[in-house]
Amino acid sequence: MLKMIAALLLLPALLPAQGVKTLSAPETKGQYAARTFTAFMQGGVFTFTAANTHTRLYQGYVKNVNLLGERLKELSAAGKADSPEYAELNRRFGWEFNGMRLHEVYFAQFGAAPLAAKSPLREALARQYGSYEAWEKDFLALPAARGIGWAALVYDRQAGRFHNVWLEQHDGGFPAGAEPLLVLDLFEHAFLQDFQLDKPRYVKAVWAALNWAVVEKRFAGR
Ligand SMILES: [Fe+2]
Numbered sequence: 188m189l190k191m192i193a194a195l196l197l198l199p200a201l202l203p204a205q206g207v208k209t210l211s212a213p214e215t216k217g218q219y220a221a222r223t224f225t226a227f228m229q230g231g232v233f234t235f236t237a238a239n240t241h242t243r244l245y246q247g248y249v250k251n252v253n254l255l256g257e258r259l260k261e262l263s264a265a266g267k268a269d270s271p272e273y274a275e276l277n278r279r280f281g282w283e284f285n286g287m288r289l290h291e292v293y294f295a296q297f298g299a300a301p302l303a304a305k306s307p308l309r310e311a312l313a314r315q316y317g318s319y320e321a322w323e324k325d326f327l328a329l330p331a332a333r334g335i336g337w338a339a340l341v342y343d344r345q346a347g348r349f350h351n352v353w354l355e356q357h358d359g360g361f362p363a364g365a366e367p368l369l370v371l372d373l374f375e376h377a378f379l380q381d382f383q384l385d386k387p388r389y390v391k392a393v394w395a396a397l398n399w400a401v402v403e404k405r406f407a408g409r
Contacts, residue, residue, distance in 0.1 A: 217256075218253045218256075219249050219252050219253055219287065220249065221245065221246040221249040221250075222291060222294075224242070224291075224294035224295060224297070226295075226297040226298040226398065227242075227293075227294040227295075227297045228242070230297045230298065230299065230396050231396070232297065232381075232392045232393060232396045233380075233381050234380070234381055236380065237380040237381045240376070240380065241290075241372075241376065241377065242294075244290075244376060245286075245287065245290040245291075245294070248283055248286035248287040248290065249287050251283045251286075252280075252283045252284050252287050255276055255279060255280050255283055256280075258276055259273065259276055259277060259280070262276070281357075281358045282356065282357050282358050283357075285354075285357035285358045285361065286357040288367075289337055289339075289354070289357055289367065289370055289372070290372070292367050292369075292370050292405075293337075293370050293371070293372050295398075295401055296369060296370075296397055296398055296401045296402060297393075297396050297397070297398055298396070298397075298398030298400070298401065299395070299396050299397070299398065300397075300398045300399050300400045300401075301399055302319075302399035302402070302403070303399075303403075306399070306403055307403070307406065307407070308368075308399075308402065308403045308406040311349070311406070312349060315348065315349055316349075322349070322351075325351050326338065326340060326351045326369075327390065327394070329351060329352075329353055329371075330371060330373055330386060330387075330390045332353050332373075334355070335356060335373065335374045335375065336353055336354045336355045336356055336357075336359070336373055336374070337353070337354040337357070337370050337371060337372060337373055338351070338352075338353060338354075338370065338371040338373060339351070339352050339353075339354055339367050339369070339370045339371075340367070340368045340369040340370075340402075341361075341362055341365035341366060341367050341368065342365060342366045342368050342405075342406060343362065343364065343365050344364075344366060344408070345364060349368075350362060350365065352365075354370075366405065367405075368402050368405045368406055369397070369402045369405075371390060371393060373386070377389070
């Protein structure tokens with residue numbers, strides 16, 4: 188039993204993404220399907236090798252979300268929902284799920300389209316932070332944090348407020364119910380291959396390649 192739990196906790200390493208079928212539908216027969224992200228792959232920020240490696244890591248998260256979901260279902264059906272294995276896999280689920288979803292948010296926001304001067308998002312950020320530039324300065328301070336995780340602009344739609352937050356790994360510190368509008372992958376795998384240790388240069392390159400129309404749509408709830 189303990190061996191099985193240990194093996195499942197190492198899923199990303201144990202379950203390489205080779206052979207994961209890439210589908211355009213977000214979900215097929217109750218299983219999540221890996222999506223394709225052309226602008227990320229071909230946007231010129233990353234070499235093909237680096238972008239492909241990153242995509243395969245993402246596909247591994249999709250695969251593991253499906254695997255965990257299936258295993259939890261099996262254990263529950265077998266009356267083992269009170270087992271240590273069930274508890275550990277359940278504990279792991281949010282990490283894998285957010286790993287999948289945050290990569291989708293990140294990959295989909297490439298495309299180099301500027302934020303319009305009169306955009307509702309720009310205006311809302313300016314209202315809360317004093318100016319768009321003040322928000323940007325605050326957000327771009329996040330990547331300086333050491334460690335692996337994400338810088339995220341999230342929107343608390345219930346209160347109509349933005350938050351710039353650091354997400355520890357994929358799931359630590361995620362404000363409940365908040366919607367990720369814009370995220371920066373700050374795991375080393377996101378930049379090491381093309382930018383080595385020059386994280387500021389990586390952030391600058393991603394920032395210049397953002398598709399703000401996508402971010403604006405998220406803010407509009409579409
Ligand atoms: Fe990543």
